[in-house]
Amino acid sequence: MTDHTLLPPADRAAPSPAAPAPTGRAPAVLVVGEALADVLDTPDGRRAHPGGSPANTALGLARLGHQAHLATRLGDDAYGSMIRDHLARDGVTLTPDAVGDRPTSTATAVLDDEGRATYTFDIFWDLSPTVTELIGEQSFEHLHAGSVAALLEPGAARVLALVRGAPTAATISYDPNLRPALLAAPGRERPRVERLVALSDVVKVSDEDLDWLYPGEDAxxxxxxxxxxxxxxxxxxxxxxxxxxxxxxxxxxxxxxPVEVADTIGAGDAFMSGLISGLLEGGLLGAGRFGLVGATSTEQPSPALVAALERAARTAALTCARHGADPPTRAELAAFDL
Incomplete structure (x- = not known):
């Protein structure tokens, strides 16, 4: 097996034991990454839906009742307007300068007989330079990054800067959600992925991601x-x-x-939002990440950790039960009978 030595997160300070305790309000979450139009080709024709893995995660968090902010880049066009309206309806707040000069990116999905999607992309990713100032100006207790935005230049460098610049009392999550069609060979991408893994407190990764990133190795x-x-x-x-x-x-x-699967579009993003939601509500994220350290300090998982994982699985399942990246609301999740 390859020696998977991660780059040490030496450029991000350790949390202070004197980190402030939770205030009782819902922690604010900053999600950074792409928002794009998911174009779905079906036997009934072509449909466009708001998408992008980080945008889907932000939407899922907002629907679960969290303060969700999204640092992204959209075009001043019909697709961009569709995405902005979609996110705003559920309370996702876009960071300033989210709208740029380039057209909104697209991902065209084709479904196989089992509802699994493969994508072709027309995407340019960048992030406004002013976004890097957000960490100093606003109080985010958790930062989530991932997918295309974390690896596709020129925007990937700013994503890394945001992660490195996160307050020491904030927690960080990362979802590689790799898109090989947009990336270099696995050997080229592996160090960049591992750098972000090393800077994170929580990582969600699919077996497909690891099969591509480490060919022939056990996920x-x-x-x-x-x-x-x-x-x-x-x-x-x-x-x-x-x-x-x-x-x-x-x-x-x-x-x-168990659900009857309509398709799997957005399932991983819904899992991510459910996981962050469950960890936040279990007191395992934010406020210096000491809750998470305590929950993972023994061989047996804490009840709060188990509950967060189960929330993630249920959130993903409900998304699979309907078409497109359509994560459940808090009320729908509460009503879901396993």
Whole structure:
């Protein structure tokens, strides 16, 4: 097995033991990454829906009742207007200068017989320079980054700057959500992914991501190695096989919630939003990340960690039960009967 030595997060300070305690208000979450138009080709014709992995995650968090802010870039066009309206309806706040001169990016999805999507992209990713000032001006207790935005230049450098510049009392999550059609060879991308893994407290990664990034290696072993050498928690999603959470001292598996699948578009993003939501409400994120450290300090998972993983699985399942990236609301999640 390859020695998966992660780049040390030496450029991000450790949290102070004197970090402030939670205030009782809902923590603010900053999601950074692409928002784009998902164009879906079906036997009934072509339809366009708002999409983009980070945008879907921000939407899922807002629907679950969290203060969700999205640092992204959209065009001043019909697709951009559609996405802005869609996010605003559910309370996602876009950061300043989100609208730029270039057209809104698109991802065209084609579904196979099992509802799985493959994509072709027309995307340019950048981020306004003013976004890097947000960390100093506003109080975000959790930062989430990932997908195309974390690796596609010129915007990837600003995403990395945001992650590095996050307050020491804030927690960070990362979802590689790799799109090989837009990337270099795995050997070129691996160090950049591992750098972001090392800077994160929580990583969610799919078995497909790891199969591409580390050809021929066991995804569970890689996830466990990441957890030993970097983040406090690494969650490996495996589609219908559920998910496996790894931390330095243990592992916990969670089954996929049974539903009749319409398609899997946005399922991973919904899992991510459900996981962040559950960890936040369990007191495991924000406020210096000491809750997460405590929850992963023994071989057995804490009840709060198990509850967060189950919330993530249920959130993903409800998204699979309907077409497109349409994550559930808090009320829908509460009504879901496993």
């Amino acid at each position: 569970q072993e890689i996830a466990a190695a990441w957890a030993r050498r970097g983040p406090a928690l690494v969650v490996l999603t495996r589609g219908t096989l559920g998910a496996s959470a790894h931390w330095r001292h243990g592992r916990h598996d969670v089954a996929a919630a």
